[in-house]
Structures are given as C-alpha cells and as structure tokens.
Amino acid sequence: MARTPDNDSTARSLVTGFILLLFFATPFAGLWSKGGHAWYLPYVLWLLVVVLLAVAHFRGRRKQDP
Amino acid sequence: MTLELSSLFIAGFLYLVLLFLIAYVTDRGLIPEQWVSHPLVYTLSLGVYATSWTYYGSVGFANSNGYLFLTIYLGVTLAFALSPVLLRPILRLTSEYQLSSLADLFAFRYRSQLVGMLVTLFMLIGALPYIALQIRAVTQSLQELTQEAPPHILALGFCITLTAFAILFGARHISPRQKHRGLVMAIAFESLVKLVTLLSVGLFALFGVFGGPDNLNQWLGEHPDAIEKLYEPVGGTQWGTLIFLAFGAAFLLPRQFHMLFAENLREDNLRVASWSFPLFLLLLNLPIPVILWAGHYLGLGTDPDYYVLSITLSQGHSWMPMLTFIGGISAASAMVIVTTLALSSMCMNHLLLPASYPDPRLNLYYWLLWGRRLMIGLIILAGYSFYAFLEHRAGLAQLGLISFVAVVQFLPGIVGLLYWRRATREGVIAGLLGGIGVWAFTLLVPMLQHSGFIENAYPLSHWQEMLALDHWSFATFCSLGLNSLLFAMVSLANRQRIAEQQAAASCCSSMFIPLSGVVTARSPEEFKKELSVLLGKSTAEKEVDHALNDLKMSPRETRPAELRRLRERIERNLYGLIGPQMSHLIVNQKLALDPEARTALADSMRYVEERLAHSRSVLHGLTRELDNLQRYQRQILEDLPLGACALGQDGEIIIWNQAMEDTTGIDAQTTIGHPLSQLPEPWNDLLGGFARAADSHSYHLEVSFAGKTRWFNLHKAVVEDPQVSPTSEAPGMVILMEDLTQMENLEAELAHSDRLASIGRLAAGVAHEIGNPVTGIASIAQNLKYEEEPAAIEQSARDILTQTRRITDIVQSLMNFSRSSSADRPLAPVALREVLQDALALVQLTHKHDGLHYRIDCDASITLNADRQRLSQVFVNLLNNASDASSRGDEISVSAQQHARRLIVTVIDQGSGIPDHFRDQLFEPFTTTKQTGKGTGLGLALARNIILDHNGDIEIDSEPGKGTRVIISFPGEPLNPS
Secondary structure (H helix, E strand, O other): OOHHHHHHHHHHHHHHHHHHHHHHHHOHHHHHOOOOOOHHHHHHHHHHHHHHHHHHHHHHHHHHOO | OOOOHHHHHHHHHHHHHHHHHHHHHHHHHOOOOHHOOOOOOOOOOHHHHHHHHHHHHHHHHHHOOOOHHHHHHHHHHHHHHHHHOHHHHHHHHHHHHHOOHHHHHHHHHOOOOHHHHHHHHHHHHHHHHHHHHHHHHHHHHHHHHHHOOOOHHHHHHHHHHHHHHHHHHHHOOOOOOOHHHHHHHHHHHHHHHHHHHHHHHHHHHHHHOOOHHHHHHHHHHHHHHHHHHHHOOOOOOHHHHHHHHHHHHHHHHHHHHHHHHHOOHHHHHHHHHHHHHHHHHHHOOOOHHHHHHHHHHOOOOOOOOHHHHHHHHOOOOOOOOHHHHHHHHHHHHHHHHHHHHHHHHHHHHHHHHOOOOOOOOHHHHHHHHHHHHHHHHHHHHHHHHHHHHOOOOOHHHHHHHHHHHHHHHHHHHHHHHOOOOOOHHHHHHHHHHHHHHHHHHHHHHHHHHOOOOOOOOOHHHHHHHOOOHHHHHHHHHHHHHHHHHHHHHHHHOOOOOOOHHHHHHHHHHHOOOOOOOOOOOOOOHHHHHHHHHHHHHHHHHHHHHHHHHOOOOOOOOOHHHHHHHHHHHHHHHHHHHOOOHHHHHHHHHHOOOOOOOOOOHHHHHHHHHHHHHHHHOOOOHHHHHHHHHHHHHHHHHOOOOOEEEEOOOOOEEEEEEHHHHHHHHHOHHHOOEEEEEHHOOOHHHHHHHHHHOOOOOOEEEEOOOEEEEEEEEEEEEEEOOOOOOOOOOOEEEEEEEEEEEHHHHOOOOOOHHHHHHHHHHHHHHHHHHHHHHHHHHHHHHHHHOOOOOOHOOOOOOOOOHHHHHHHHHHHHHHHHOOOOOOOOOOOOEEEEEHHHHHHHHHHHHOOOOOEEEEEOOOOOOOOEOOHHHHHHHHHHHHHHHHHOOOOOEEEEEEEEOOOEEEEEEEEEOOOOOOOOHHHHHHHOOOOOOOOOOOOOOOHHHHHHHHHHHHOEEEEEEEEEOEEEEEEEEEOOOOOOOO
C-alpha cells in the first residue's frame, strides 16, 4: 500500500510519543535522573521531543504541498 | 516592600478592561481574520491549561516535590504527541456533529441523556475545587503583595468581573457554529502575558537576584542538594501517575476540551499545536527552578507557592511585582472564564433542558442564551462558595490534582468511544459511578475532612501501605481500575441498541453511517411545521433555513434522499444548540423516518461517497485501498462511452454518467435523486418506458430531440441490493444507452457511396441502352427529311416519342436509384413486383450481354410496407452479386411468397457460390470476393442493414461451384394493394 504523507506524519508523532514515554516514564528515567547531571537536562530531553514533533509536522506538511 | 491594595485592584481592573477591549475589537472584525485564525493564536489559547497552579503553584510544587511538577506538562506533551490517534479523531467528531463539550460527545456516542447528565455533574464537581483554587490564588497573591488579608469583597468583585466578561464574550452565540473569536483572542493574549511575565520573573531571578548564570552555577555548586532534591522524585510512583493524570487532563478538562475542539477554526491549527503547545509549556516551566532557588537564596520565609511574587517584592523592584500580579490575574481569569463557559453549556444541555424544556411559544434562542448566562453566574458563584468554605487549608497543587483525578475518570469512556464499538451506555454509566465514587472516597472526603467540613473519614493509609502506593497513585489506581473494570464488564454483559451501534460506527471508523428510511415530512415547509411544535415557529424556521443554506438546497426540494440529508443536517445543528440527545429525541419524534421505504442502497452510495470525499485524508490501510478501488470503478462508469444510468430500489436515479449527460444534455446533479418519470421530454418516456418494459434490450429506438432525429439501443439489467432480500419485489436497475445516431449517419453516407459506385458500374450499360434509342431517333430523323406523307411523318414522330420515352425511363430508373436517401423517410406500401422489375431493369443494363436468364416469380398483389428506394437498392445489390457470380446461360431467379406472417423473397443463382472462408464475414463492410475495382464490398452489408431497418432478416445459403441462395424475410400480414 502506498504510504501517504498523513500516515508518515502520524507514525512519526506516535514514535515521538513512545520516545517521550521511554525518556520519562520507564526505568530509563533513572539513568538521567541519577549521577549529578545538569539541572536543565530534563528540559533538554523535553525539547528534543518537541523538536521531533515539529519535524514530524513539517515533514508531513511539506509532502502534502504540491 | 508592599503594594497598596487599591493600586493592585485598579491594575487588575484595568487589565480586565484591556481583555474586554481585545475581545471586543476581535468580535467587531477589527483584527484581520488571518491573525485571529492563526495557529499561534490557537496554540496560545490552549495555554489556558496553565492556571494559577502553574503560575504560582509550580514553584511550591517544585519546592516540595522537585521535578514532579514537570509531569503535569510532560503528560500534556504525550497527549499532543498522540494527537493523530487521540485529539484529531475527537476534533473531527466534534466538528462534524457540532458537539461542544465532553458531555455532548458522550451523550452522542452512548445515546443516553443519563450519560450526559453524569458527565456534566462529575465535571462540575471536579471543576469546583479548581475554580476555587484560582480565586484563592488571586486573593492570596493580594495578601502576599499587601501583607494584609484582603477583604472577601475583593474575591467577590473578581468573580463578578469574570462573570461579566464570560457573559459578554463567551456567551454571545448559542450555537457552536459561531466561534467566540473575541474570547479566543483574549485568552491567547492572557497566555502571552503569563509567558512573558513568568520568563521576566525568571530572568529577574537569574540576573536580579543571582547576578547572572555564573553566580547561579556557583551557588548550585555550593548547594548540591538543591539539584539533588529536584531529581529525587523522578521515576518514583507519583512520577508515572502524574504523567498519566496530566495526559488525561490535557484534553478532558472542560476548559481544554472547549479550546481544543469547540473553538477550533481549522484542523491544521491542531497539527501545529501538537508541537508548539508543548514548546509553550516548556518555556513556561523553564524559569521555575531558578525562581525556586532565588527564593532559597534570598531566604524568603513566605509560602513557596508565591515565590514568583515574593522575590520581585523583596528586591524592591518598582514595577515587577505589579507585572507579576497581572500575570497571576491572567492565569486565574482565563481558567475561570473558559471552564465556566464549557460547564455552562454542559449544564444547559444536560441538566436544565432535560429537566424543564421551554414552552415553544418562547424564543428558544433567547431562552438558551439567558439560561447559559445564568449558569455562568451560578457556576462562578459555586466556585466562590467552595473557595469561601475551603479557606486556605489545601495547597494549590492538591486542589488541581483532585480535579485531574476526577477528569481522568472519563478516559475509559473516551477510549471506548473512539476505539471500542462494543462499549455500551450501561457500561459507561457503571464505570463512571464506580470511578467517581472511589474518587470521592479517596480524595474528596479526605480534603473535606482536612478543611474541617467532616470530622471522621475512613483511614486509607493502611490500604496505601499494602499497595505501596502514594496518596495520588492509590486514588488514581483504585478509581480508574474500578471504572475500567465496570465499564468493560457491564458493556460486555449488555446488548447494544441500534442507535448506539450506529453512533459507535460513526465514532470508531470515521465513517458516518446514515440511518435507513425516508422522512415522513415531504418538504422543507413540512419540516418547519413539524419542528415548530417543539422548537417554536421562529426557531424551527431559522433552523430549517439554516440547514437548507448549509446544504445549498432549494426550499422546494422534495427528493427523499435530499430530505434525509436535510433532516440529518438539522439534527446536527441542533446538537450544538440543545445537546445531542435532546436534538435526537426532537428530530426522531417530529421528523420521523419511515423505515419501510427502500432507499438503503441509493442513500448509502450518496452518503458514503460524500463522507469519503471529506475524510479521505484519514483513511488508512484496507479502507484506503477500498476507497481507491471504489473511485476507480466509479471513474470507469463515468468514462464509459455508453450512457449509464442506475436506479435505486425506489426508482430514483443514483448514477448518471458523463456519456448520459452528453447525450441527454441533462447534468447528473439535476437527475440524481429523481425518478425517471421526472426527466424532461423525451427522456422520461424513452428511459421510463424502457425501465417498465419486460424486454431487457430494445434496438434502434428513434427519438426526436432538439429538432433532430436520433437513434438509440437500450439495454438493462436488474441489480439486486445485497442488503435486502434477493427476491425483493422492486430491485434496482442499470440502464445502458447506446447512441446510434453517428452510425446511422455513416451508414447513410455509405449507402449513398455504394449507390454512386453502382451507378459507375451501370454507366456503360446505361450508355449503351440509351445509345440504341438515340441511334433509332437519329435514323428516324434522317428519314424524316425525306418523308412527305403526313401519315408517315406522324408515324416517325410517334417512333421518336417511343424512343425518347424509353430513354426517359432509363434515366428515371437511374435517377431514382442514385437519389440520396435517408433512413428516416416514412415507410409506405410498395408493390414488390414493381420494385423487383425496376431493380432487374437496372442490373440488366450492365449484364445485358452476359447471356444470363432472369426470372421474376412474384404475384402482383404482394405489397410490402417499406421505403421503396432503399428496398430497390437491396435487390439491385443482390441481383448484381448474383449476375457477377453467374456464367453465360445460368439462370437467376427471384421469387416471393407471402406466408401467414412473413413475406419470403428468395434470390437464387447458379453461379460460382461463396468460398467457405468468406461466409463468416459476408455482411462485414468492405468484404468482397470480386476482383479489385469490380465491387466496393459494401453491397451486402448495406442490404442487411436496410433489411434489419425493415425488421426483416437475411440468410445466405451457398455451395461453392453450385450457386447461392439468398433468403430474405419481412414481417407482416398480407396487405391489400388497394
């Protein structure tokens, strides 16, 4: 089946949601919360998720544009 | 440093006046539309999520629970990341069905007024602590700034101002069709103020308190426990629970649902918000740790919930405390206004209207509008009462989280709504009652006990320890666990009703399934009359006119399928006005459907095609492939070079393809939905008559249209609707119309060409035949010079006349034959023997010296209803072929015999016959056994067509070397020659 831009965008968003869960709601959170990291590390991880969501959106939109 | 209460009051009042102005100029259209509908405005308006809890309470939350405060926003980010499978489907449903609240959505899906009522009540109970939280934050901030307890009248004044704003700008329109652009713009502005203020306070803390990042890092180096404390709760039991709670709250809180879905102008705005709103929240939370540390650095003794105010105040800054206070007002007011609006709509549709439906003589619009305004006032008053009773015994975060746990009780219902068709109203009611019961027991009662309302509450700590869960996780786990279990078990134990099944199909598949049946009201005027009984005359008229306008439908529309669309549109428009269940009841009662009427296939096709066109972008997998296939097949029908017309079971046209449009000059839009009998002349008789006839095929039908004659072949086939019994007494039908006009014209041209060719071949014989009398006339004329006897002269003149008559006859025969003929000449009785003799005379001109013997055996009384000239051409062609194939001395006979119902004409020759390999293509044009230049190959093909036009038949029986027999039969009784 041909993949549509909307499907691609949806898949990227869902993968990003999974990454967010991985970073913040799994034992993986223990890795970055322990060990005396910089105070802004959670914000950096959060920003990464936001950037991935923005990329998913813009790539989906570029493909939709003729 | 402290601020004067009066100056804070004036600043707060002026700020609210500014909000009024922004909302006013937007509503007046003074702000360009592209700004109002810009995704950034939509994103900022979603910032209503960040209330006083975020603005003030995050610092206090961070102080007590470290980075746990981030979970409240990480959960939102997760919800927006899952937007394609969570938020966008809800948005499509709410915009498609004009559902303005979560209660509307639940009532629509589960087809139950009780479900809507429960959702409204639980929302109300869950939201009141949250509204109280906002009022408390404002009064507390006043206390922090003035160092004196503000009088209750100030909190009341704040509530009254918000009520006025909400009424003026949030309850301007009663229908969700009309968006509150002014309100959205004002809320977006408030979010901007919150963001700018909080970032300013963060920068102030960094540079004004610490003196820059280096000093902050140095302080952090000296106080490593400051960062360690922040990281401490990460990954703990509360961490996951709060992410989950925030995930639900992101779209289930009344204010979030309202801004996300009810005030959404474009779906694309939600796509942008899927990343821009989490970014907004990130920026909003970035300064929180710095502000907290600044409070610690300064050694402030105040409540950390209000460090945002205290650090600016303690440094004696001139305007920062005021700006921060305004930011706090923004956060609180936006939340109260939007929550109240959303709740007021829910209360109207699901509590007030079902309890006391207004008298139809009243104007329903005014009743609803003023009812909603009254609700706004009552809800804010209830929030104020809650605030007054609670006093200051609960933290900001506690109040907010209690509301969060309340709203996540709707998660099982919403997941079932989107993804579980089997979910039932009984299941959702049982789940909600169970969930909210546990919520009240584990969170509300302890809070009331803490506030002193009740003295004893059941101790839960023992249970919490057993499950090794904290307070919030325990309450969430127990309430949601019981809720989900009851929802699933009770749903499976109950049978779904048909209306619920249809709503479930609409919600789960994005395919909007139409109901079956025909509306009993037969025109828009009847719609108005019926609806006016319950809606009142003016409301009914406006709603019907509005729906007609939405569908661009004529007020004189009577087609059943179109009236069904009108009914559906009215019901949807009423969803937004009086709620889905009330609307459903009214429309079902007053615009009842006749389920016996057979329109299922026709309607389904129209609806499904319409819906597919709308929701094509959301189709995936097999449904998308099926849609592609359906479109391809539809295109085949459209591009078919034959006219195709399909009829539904009730005889109305459901397909009218391009060729049909081209042939008839009637476009599909005009015909679809109408029966064939309503087509203009002559198509109603032609197609309607054929549809009623028993024959499946009808050939060569002649139709006069637009001053021209046209010919058609018609074919039809019965199409069984797979949804109904195959033995249905009125199945559907497909009619194919083949336009023969071009072929007829071509044939006429070919016939003329063939005649000309024949004339060419006849020319030598004609010349010779004419030459003889001319020679005779010349001889007579020569002798006439010497004749003196009058009698002899008279005889000579007679001889000349005889010869000239002979020439005239020959020329006349030739003229008759060569004259252009058209197939539409009327038929007339013709004496067959005369035709045969004429044809033979012409043929003999060419074959006079071939030594052939011709014999005609035809009774002079045999008459045929025919076109004489075309019939003559048949026999000229056949006799020519026979003569060409015969040898000297052979006989060519033509006999005619009249039987009871047929006239049989046989042409027999003793010629060379037809080779076997030619027999299958004898009647094909340009097929000839003659040498090049001797025949065109059109003779037999034309002869056959002419015979078919006379409803006759032709057969050829030939044996190579022995001769050929051509048998022609014409229908008809013997005619009286007279």
